[in-house]
Amino acid sequence: MRNVALTKENVAKAVFIAFAAFSILAVFAIVFFLLYQSIPAFRQIGFFNFLFGTTWAPKNESLPVAERFGIFPMIVGSVALTITSVALGGVLAIFTAVFVVYYCPKKLKPVFHQLINLLAGIPSIVYGYFGLTFLMPLMVKIFHIPQAYGLLSATLILSLMLVPTVASITKNSLESVPMNYYEGALALGCSKNQTVFKVCLPAAKNGILAAIILGVGRAVGETMAVQFLVGSGDNYPALFLPFRTMTSSIVLEMGYADDALHKPALVAIGFILLLFILVINLCLAAVKRNDSISGNKLFNRKVKESRGAISKFSWHKTGSAQDILCILSYCIAALVAVMLLFVVGFVLIKGVGGLTWNFLFGKSGNAQVTLAPAFVSTGMVILLALLIALPFGIGAAIFLSEYAKKGSRFVKIINLFIDTLSGVPSVVFGLFGMVFFGNILGIGTNLLNGSLTLSLIVLPTVIRSTEQSLTEVPDSMREASYALGASKVRTIFVVVLPQALSGIITSVILSIGRIVSESAALIYTAGAVAYMPQGYFSRGATLSVMMWFFNSADGIADAQAKCFATAAILILCVLILNILVTVIEKTFRKRSNR
Amino acid sequence: MKAIEKFEINGEYALTVENMNLWYGSFQALKGICMNFPKNNLTAMIGPSGCGKSTLIKSLNRMNDLVEGCRITGTIKVGDTDIYDKKCDLPRLRKNVGMVFQRPNPLAMSVYENIAYGPKTFGIKNRSMLDEIVERSLKGAAMWEEVKDRLNKSALGLSGGQQQRLCIARALSVEPQVLLMDEPTSALDPISTGKIEELCLELKKSMTVIMVTHNMQQAFRIADKTAYFLLGEMIEMADTSVIFSHPRDKRTDDYINGRFG
Numbered sequence: 001m002r003n004v005a006l007t008k009e010n011v012a013k014a015v016f017i018a019f020a021a022f023s024i025l026a027v028f029a030i031v032f033f034l035l036y037q038s039i040p041a042f043r044q045i046g047f048f049n050f051l052f053g054t055t056w057a058p059k060n061e062s063l064p065v066a067e068r069f070g071i072f073p074m075i076v077g078s079v080a081l082t083i084t085s086v087a088l089g090g091v092l093a094i095f096t097a098v099f100v101v102y103y104c105p106k107k108l109k110p111v112f113h114q115l116i117n118l119l120a121g122i123p124s125i126v127y128g129y130f131g132l133t134f135l136m137p138l139m140v141k142i143f144h145i146p147q148a149y150g151l152l153s154a155t156l157i158l159s160l161m162l163v164p165t166v167a168s169i170t171k172n173s174l175e176s177v178p179m180n181y182y183e184g185a186l187a188l189g190c191s192k193n194q195t196v197f198k199v200c201l202p203a204a205k206n207g208i209l210a211a212i213i214l215g216v217g218r219a220v221g222e223t224m225a226v227q228f229l230v231g232s233g234d235n236y237p238a239l240f241l242p243f244r245t246m247t248s249s250i251v252l253e254m255g256y257a258d259d260a261l262h263k264p265a266l267v268a269i270g271f272i273l274l275l276f277i278l279v280i281n282l283c284l285a286a287v288k289r290n291d292s293i294s295g296n297k298l299f300n301r302k303v304k305e306s307r308g309a310i311s312k313f314s315w316h317k318t319g320s321a322q323d324i325l326c327i328l329s330y331c332i333a334a335l336v337a338v339m340l341l342f343v344v345g346f347v348l349i350k351g352v353g354g355l356t357w358n359f360l361f362g363k364s365g366n367a368q369v370t371l372a373p374a375f376v377s378t379g380m381v382i383l384l385a386l387l388i389a390l391p392f393g394i395g396a397a398i399f400l401s402e403y404a405k406k407g408s409r410f411v412k413i414i415n416l417f418i419d420t421l422s423g424v425p426s427v428v429f430g431l432f433g434m435v436f437f438g439n440i441l442g443i444g445t446n447l448l449n450g451s452l453t454l455s456l457i458v459l460p461t462v463i464r465s466t467e468q469s470l471t472e473v474p475d476s477m478r479e480a481s482y483a484l485g486a487s488k489v490r491t492i493f494v495v496v497l498p499q500a501l502s503g504i505i506t507s508v509i510l511s512i513g514r515i516v517s518e519s520a521a522l523i524y525t526a527g528a529v530a531y532m533p534q535g536y537f538s539r540g541a542t543l544s545v546m547m548w549f550f551n552s553a554d555g556i557a558d559a560q561a562k563c564f565a566t567a568a569i570l571i572l573c574v575l576i577l578n579i580l581v582t583v584i585e586k587t588f589r590k591r592s593n594r
Numbered sequence: 595m596k597a598i599e600k601f602e603i604n605g606e607y608a609l610t611v612e613n614m615n616l617w618y619g620s621f622q623a624l625k626g627i628c629m630n631f632p633k634n635n636l637t638a639m640i641g642p643s644g645c646g647k648s649t650l651i652k653s654l655n656r657m658n659d660l661v662e663g664c665r666i667t668g669t670i671k672v673g674d675t676d677i678y679d680k681k682c683d684l685p686r687l688r689k690n691v692g693m694v695f696q697r698p699n700p701l702a703m704s705v706y707e708n709i710a711y712g713p714k715t716f717g718i719k720n721r722s723m724l725d726e727i728v729e730r731s732l733k734g735a736a737m738w739e740e741v742k743d744r745l746n747k748s749a750l751g752l753s754g755g756q757q758q759r760l761c762i763a764r765a766l767s768v769e770p771q772v773l774l775m776d777e778p779t780s781a782l783d784p785i786s787t788g789k790i791e792e793l794c795l796e797l798k799k800s801m802t803v804i805m806v807t808h809n810m811q812q813a814f815r816i817a818d819k820t821a822y823f824l825l826g827e828m829i830e831m832a833d834t835s836v837i838f839s840h841p842r843d844k845r846t847d848d849y850i851n852g853r854f855g
Contacts, residue, residue, distance in 0.1 A: 476697060479657065480701060482688065483655065484689070484712040484764070485684070485715060495702075
């Protein structure tokens with residue numbers, strides 16, 4: 001009996017380790033299979049010709065020119081767009097975060113918090129469509145130009161999209177600056193503005209740097225919004241000139257690419273993109289590693305500086321620069337809130353009119369395209385993706401919080417890979433799903449493939465959210481259970497895991513949000529079709545993919561109205577999910593306080 | 595399923611510690627501890643913070659196993675059984691040597707489920723048996739009357755003192771032979787403390803109680819024997835009245851008379 005029990009403990013531990021190590025496997029699989037499918041392209045084109053070639057010209061029946069595959073302009077496009085939008089978005093986000101943490105009236109704080117969460121959840125395709133239908137016509141009018149595709153439109157929208165992500169991380173690291181820094185500076189006679197901008201902000205610089213790097217990763221990998229706004233042209237990026245990024249080329253051309261060389265070349269772009277992301281992730285890990293509060297260093301430097309000039313005291317009032325920064329942060333926060341609310345309002349107003357019963361639930365086919373299949377498809381992929389991701393994610397979280405030795409090398413590696421997985425852009429996941437699940441495993445393009453791909457995408461979310469709430473369970477409860485002679489497995493499943501329920505439910509909702517807003521990863525794994533799925537082996541388009549479908553397919557009546565209506569539904573979904581998260585967090589907090 | 599046996603305790607002592615050393619990593623927290631805990635007695639361990647008394651009590655049911663880098667030499671026996679022997683069954687040890695912690699740590703379940711958790715761990719599923727155990731344990735912890743009407747309410751809603759007695763009841767539910775208490779009243783007010791002290795005096799009639807306390811008056815009030823610890827060593831152990839009136843060692847004298855700590 002004892003031996004059996006012992007084995008049961010060990011088997012459980014082995015299973016949890018396996019679940020945790022799965023992220024490592026997933027990252028390696030993504031790198032390996034993308035490389036594997038890119039090799040034909042690299043071999044025929046030549047790696048350096050591919051990377052530094054300046055012409056991208058896939059085979060074209062009407063133009064009798066030789067195929068050329070050089071992606072240098074795309075790389076420049078991606079890099080340029082990333083730099084401009086992270087610069088703009090970063091400034092907006094940091095000032096917004098400063099406002100929320102230090103200047104925001106107490107009553108407004110939760111409103112801003114909710115707003116940031118809501119906007120982080122809005123699908124990128126919705127932002128892109130907003131840019132396409134509102135921003136670009138506006139620019140044409142203002143600047144008297146024939147068209148507005150180009151760096152400026154893309155930068156404006158992309159920087160707006162980066163604000164929620166960068167702002168929420170900046171906000172967290174500002175909030176973790178010790179209160180005594182703030183008090184200490186005030187006690188020296190600093191004004192509030194000086195304290196905020198000269199003491200608190202520098203003290204949080206590591207966290208802010210991490211936020212910016214994360215923003216870089218998101219900007220490089222952003223696909224659906226960007227493809228609407230950069231157009232497609234063989235140009236180097238300029239304010240009003242259509243150009244390409246790596247991501248936009250993949251998603252725009254994959255649909256009609258031939259298998260000979262064009263498709264491998266597109267996968268190869270994905271591989272290069274992945275390399276970019278891996279480097280960015282390593283930078284992020286390096287920044288996180290020395291995530292100490294750097295205020296002391298700053299203080300030491302200031303002391304040294306002042307010692308040199310110690311003889312010539314001249315007391316006078318300073319701090320006007322910081323006062324300006326303070327006003328700036330009020331303005332920027334207001335601007336950001338207004339712009340983001342405008343996006344939501346614009347889409348909702350434009351879209352609500354199109355929400356007819358027939359459009360939502362009518363029969364969809366060649367005669368008319370409705371959203372009914374999209375609801376079913378979305379539900380199906382949510383169900384299956386979660387069924388796969390939850391056991392893996394919860395298992396990994398249990399390993400990380402209950403078994404792992406804190407700070408051991410194995411755990412560090414697992415954490416690095418989980419973070420890497422969460423940084424992989426969805427278009428790369430889409431390529432991997434297409435290549436691995438679709439071709440190599442032979443599943444093909446259908447909802448099963450889409451669900452498998454999505455389960456990889458949401459896995460890091462499930463792991464982190466569950467792990468977070470597991471670590472919040474006090475150790476004293478584990479001790480109580482062990483002291484009664486209970487085994488580790490019993491302790492975990494009966495005492496610890498039920499307490500982490502709120503985290504698991506939150507992770508489910510966050511995952512649903514991520515799945516609903518996903519499109520780049522689904523178009524070429526689950527397909528973009530208008531008919532009702534018959535099961536997991538038929539193609540199906542989720543709501544977000546339908547927006548892409550309406551916009552890109554030919555012969556759809558009232559395509560724009562349908563796009564807006566779908567976008568409105570998506571925003572409503574995100575809104576509902578956000579409310580759910582808040583409600584759940586509140587209920588569980590109340591329960592644990594009782 | 596094989597029944598969990600009690601330990602055979604034939605001699606005068608329920609628990610014996612022989613030449614025990616304990617390290618946390620490279621830091622030696624306990625040095626050459628030798629002591630005997632008499633059966634059906636209440637033994638108190640006193641000493642300044644960091645002297646190793648809590649470390650020792652946690653070694654007695656191997657809760658120190660959970661601490662990374664903890665290493666032990668020497669022997670600890672319950673009756674005649676070496677608890678650090680490879681063949682010693684951990685669930686059996688912890689069932690028979692129960693523990694109450696410094697801070698009340700009820701599980702996030704109902705009062706009833708808190709008490710039933712231990713018996714369920716050892717395979718008791720019959721509802722009427724569980725009912726009986728819950729009632730007996732709560733009566734044993736002198737709180738049946740207080741909570742009998744709210745057995746299905748969350749245990750987290752009880753007051754601190756009630757929570758601690760619930761934890762004692764929970765420890766009693768698996769019928770331990772030895773009860774270890776690690777500063778059980780340090781987080782409680784004087785009234786709750788009084789109740790727990792009364793309870794301890796009741797408990798020692800049927801089991802051996804070992805208690806770590808910061809409160810010398812508490813040791814004086816309820817302990818049969820008292821042991822004084824300093825810097826990882828057991829300085830002296832004797833009948834409580836002797837320790838408090840004629841300590842052999844000057845260091846004990848200093849501590850008890852407030853010249854130290």
